[in-house]
Amino acid sequence: MSVDYQIHELGNVVLQRGATIRDCKLAYKTFGQLNAAKDNVIVYPTWYSGQHYDNEWLIGAGMALDPAKYFIIIPNMFGNGLSSSPSNTPEPYNGPRFPQVTAYDNVRAQHRLLTEKFAIKQIRLVVGWSMGALQTFHWGALYPDMMDLLAPFCGSAKCSRHNFVFLEGVKAALTADAAWKEGWYTDKPARGLRAAARVYAGWGFSQAFYREQLDIKTLGFSSLEDFLVAFWEGFFLPKDPNNLLTMLWTWQNGDISDNEIYKRDFKAALGAIKAKTYVMPGQTDLYFPPEDSEFEVANMPNAKLVPVPSIWGHFAGGPGTNPVDVAFIDSRLKELLAS
């Protein structure tokens, strides 16, 4: 089987919470060419359950992330099924015994990819949606001298308590299915996956999105139920449940200050980010509400709040779901890269 990505072999990676992933693998895809000065690098981490191809909507000729100009690296998050994950790790660390991985662990591994594989010393921009934004903030806090620009969109530097609770609901729905068998499933826990999808459906798009019937009028589904089945259940059913739960744990425990550098001093971690940053919340995002972004920006020395004016909720930054928001984000990234 041919694949469209590479693997960086990390060896034995000791994780922040104590376990070790042996023969740890970081899957990544690159676009464009690294120039001689090695100053055209963009890092673009993946989001919850997404794989590198789910990021490609923001890359293209004439776009801010133009492969003709930039060397764009999409590292796949641990747990997403391509990098080391419950679904592809051999016993005894397979399945539900796959260890807890933090966003810190992810970004440290990504840093190794950039430095070991490409000898990159400086990054022009780190950008990402949702959990990609979480990793973007981590890049800024863990390697504050290494990049010029940051653009986290529809995400946060720390999982809020409400966001944590929303994810508890998703997790509880998935794991209520007896077929889940505490992670040792032999048959797919389809009922749990479908339930998790329905829980997610209320959070992913805003009240106004549903009020305006954009699921039908813009996305073209034939009814609300068709949207819930075809879009949401269809999205979740192919995913590996343990992979989903690994990434969910990473999300819930995301916090740029939860490490030996910042010792849970969140303001200190935000204050250490030097890069010029556009923090771009979706204006109607229900789980990354703009208020959390305002707090972040207020505590970052070189950041600007750039809300995405959209009723698409979290999918304002969604994986290319709506052209208007894509155009907005792309134009802001162009502005940022030109600065």
Place this chain on the structure above:
Amino acid sequence: MSVDYQIHELGNVVLQRGATIRDCKLAYKTFGQLNAAKDNVIVYPTWYSGQHYDNEWLIGAGMALDPAKYFIIIPNMFGNGLSSSPSNTPEPYNGPRFPQVTAYDNVRAQHRLLTEKFAIKQIRLVVGWSMGALQTFHWGALYPDMMDLLAPFCGSAKCSRHNFVFLEGVKAALTADAAWKEGWYTDKPARGLRAAARVYAGWGFSQAFYREQLDIKTLGFSSLEDFLVAFWEGFFLPKDPNNLLTMLWTWQNGDISDNEIYKRDFKAALGAIKAKTYVMPGQTDLYFPPEDSEFEVANMPNAKLVPVPSIWGHFAGGPGTNPVDVAFIDSRLKELLAS
């Protein structure tokens, strides 16, 4: 066993969607005395899963709903375990075969209670929280000449599409548990009930409520997890799952215009409500957002939008959960009753 409520025997009730509840029972509790003129009546329907005692926080000496002045009737909603419900209806209409009951059916039965039992011709005020608000709107649309005042709070005249989706998540989580057995459970589907509780937890209170840690600082729980278990799971576990699903269906299908009078013309149904009305959304309610209330008020001839300034989300009108919002609602009801 002594009980603190009465039963009004409705006989065989033919429901809007076609089934018949035989020997249908409407449980209710009254406070205060019906005066000779029969002009001191307040009707105060229950909310999702609540029973009459869950409404009592808004009743008291010196409060707007003062039993020394008013004859207050709390009718229990069908499906809540006291009025006819899956849990108390004999075979063959027991359990998951209990029929679909609409808010229209509920309010028609309540109207029979008032007219048959008490010969009441005029109501001073109908008031209710959440699904109680849904029934309050129905009172106004179905019997527009029968009351002076309406005060629906943290609820809507029609279940919005987003609200419908949120409830799909709750339902899917509950029914993902194999112990649910399509409603023919012999053991309590505790895992599903706990999952439904966790899903609900993210919706019930606002992002700001969790951000400000009011679960700990005001409600006194020892941690977020303690709040999720002790408050939310503790709330759902004693409930009968089929009862919950019956009321959930009632909620999802709530629409004051879905009947032979208004034939799904929502604006016409709103426009027919004559009562002076305070529509009181919670300012941060995630599933009854103020925008939906604004639409209602704009289409009602005698209504005023009175948002509850609170970060308690849906629990701004919650069952007496926070004194500040209780005081606000009580003072607005006093104002309304004095007008």
